[in-house]
Amino acid sequence: MFDLSGKQGLIVGIANKRSIAWAIAQAAAAQGARLALTYPSERLEENVRELAAKLENPVIAPCDVGSDEQIADLAATLDREFGGVDFLVHGAAFAPAEALSHPFVETSREAFRIALDVSAYSLVGLARAVAPLMARRGGGSILTLTYIGSQRVFTNYNVMGVAKAALESSVRYLAADLGPQNIRVNAISAGAIKTLAAAGISGFSSILQVYRDRAPLRRGVDQTEVADAAMFLLSDAGRAVTGSILMVDAGFHAMGL
Numbered sequence: 001m002f003d004l005s006g007k008q009g010l011i012v013g014i015a016n017k018r019s020i021a022w023a024i025a026q027a028a029a030a031q032g033a034r035l036a037l038t039y040p041s042e043r044l045e046e047n048v049r050e051l052a053a054k055l056e057n058p059v060i061a062p063c064d065v066g067s068d069e070q071i072a073d074l075a076a077t078l079d080r081e082f083g084g085v086d087f088l089v090h091g092a093a094f095a096p097a098e099a100l101s102h103p104f105v106e107t108s109r110e111a112f113r114i115a116l117d118v119s120a121y122s123l124v125g126l127a128r129a130v131a132p133l134m135a136r137r138g139g140g141s142i143l144t145l146t147y148i149g150s151q152r153v154f155t156n157y158n159v160m161g162v163a164k165a166a167l168e169s170s171v172r173y174l175a176a177d178l179g180p181q182n183i184r185v186n187a188i189s190a191g192a193i194k195t196l197a198a199a200g201i202s203g204f205s206s207i208l209q210v211y212r213d214r215a216p217l218r219r220g221v222d223q224t225e226v227a228d229a230a231m232f233l234l235s236d237a238g239r240a241v242t243g244s245i246l247m248v249d250a251g252f253h254a255m256g257l
């Protein structure tokens with residue numbers, strides 16, 4: 001049903017074994033996809049190479065998504081190694097630490113710029129770079145990861161919530177632009193999961209307890225559950241779905257008081 005054999009995918013946003021993007025990479029590889037993984041800096045290169053060693057014949061390339069030049073170099077590498085791309089998973093997000101612990105009203109212009117650039121604009125830049133490679137394959141699927149902090153206030157999520165709102169809106173505009181080429185663009189809004197990015201948000205562990213107390217399923221979610229939902233959107237099973245935000249959060253979004 002979620003078969004990805006013969007497909008070639010790019011996964012951006014793996015930092016370590018807890019990364020949601022790594023869970024998606026493992027699930028996609030299990031469904032038969034060949035993958036390209038990126039690392040944003042030399043500091044994380046070793047981690048990504050170690051994880052990639054578990055995959056069959058992966059392509060590994062640098063890409064700081066804040067750099068147009070590195071995105072262009074990545075597209076050239078994919079053109080050379082793959083010739084075409086069937087899917088892109090975008091799991092990159094960043095905001096300066098002080099913006100995730102001080103009151104939102106104190107967000108500096110620079111912290112705002114960086115958060116929106118790395119966490120939202122990067123989807124636009126990457127989509128533009130891979131679209132011609134997807135068109136060559138008759139279409140493709142682009143998937144990003146978001147959080148409900150885009151819609152509602154979560155203490156200390158702050159500028160990341162604003163960035164996720166921009167990201168979700170970008171999903172809809174990109175879906176409209178790229179749909180005629182049979183390229184779909186969607187997001188999964190995941191429940192809170194303890195990862196490196198989450199650790200940067202002050203008081204994150206108290207958010208996890210709220211899911212256990214209040215989500216309809218009375219629990220949080222884990223990376224493999226997000227990855228399973230991703231298989232639907234990346235594979236032909238999701239072929240009529242685009243411009244959507246799929247909530248994979250144990251139902252937390254449905255609750256009011």
Ligand SMILES: NC(=O)c1ccc[n+]([C@@H]2O[C@H](COP(=O)([O-])OP(=O)(O)OC[C@H]3O[C@@H](n4cnc5c(N)ncnc54)[C@H](O)[C@@H]3O)[C@@H](O)[C@H]2O)c1
Pocket residue numbers: 012013014015016018019020021039040044063064065066090091092093094118145146147148189190191192193194195196197198
């Ligand atoms: N963990 C959660 O609770 C949760 C919930 C919903 C959505 N998300 C989203 O899921 C995505 C993945 O996050 P995660 O929780 O797996 O944490 P993570 O820290 O494993 O992943 C974040 C990734 O962003 C990458 N990144 C940061 N700056 C970059 C740059 N300039 N260039 C390229 N890559 C860069 C990091 O290297 C890292 O791999 C993020 O968009 C995050 O906002 C996370």
